[in-house]
């Protein structure tokens with residue numbers, strides 16, 4: 001029959017464990033407090049932090065989104081819904097043939113991975129540093145196009161309106177600003 005091993009050494013080792021444990025507590029009491037006073041004090045994020053999306057505009061205010069849905073196809077969380085539509089000469093929202101008539105991002109699904117902005121061919125979609133994406137109901141966390149569109153800066157005009165930066169697509173995209181339509185109204189930013 002096997003004999004019971006002696007517990008003398010083990011008891012001595014465990015005798016100091018509570019002392020060591022309280023030592024950690026005692027040292028921590030004198031360390032610098034790291035509590036952040038959010039939301040009263042908001043710290044800046046890292047410059048490339050992935051926050052809320054933004055739908056960008058051309059310098060005349062037209063939308064960069066062409067409604068191609070590539071962002072929606074790239075999204076692993078199925079968080080983006082896009083419906084494209086045709087621009088007309090009377091009602092133009094973007095300089096190309098198509099624009100994003102419906103654009104939604106569901107922030108209940110989005111994991112802020114950034115794959116959608118990588119997929120966007122026109123740099124219409126980028127991400128801001130805004131991280132306050134919480135609410136008390138599900139509906140308000142589905143952001144519509146109007147929630148995501150970049151604000152109109154000085155010199156921009158609310159679409160729909162004609163292309164103001166050039167007489168044709170080439171001039172417009174190269175920013176040549178040859179159009180008299182734009183200069184007449186002072187709508188051509190540098």
Ligand code: SF4
Nearest residue numbers: 075110111113114116
């Ligand atoms: S950041 Fe990622 S999860 Fe969120 S909408 Fe874009 S692709 Fe989808």
Ligand code: SF4
Nearest residue numbers: 065066068069071120
């Ligand atoms: S945001 Fe970019 S990828 Fe998405 S529909 Fe618009 S143009 Fe296409």
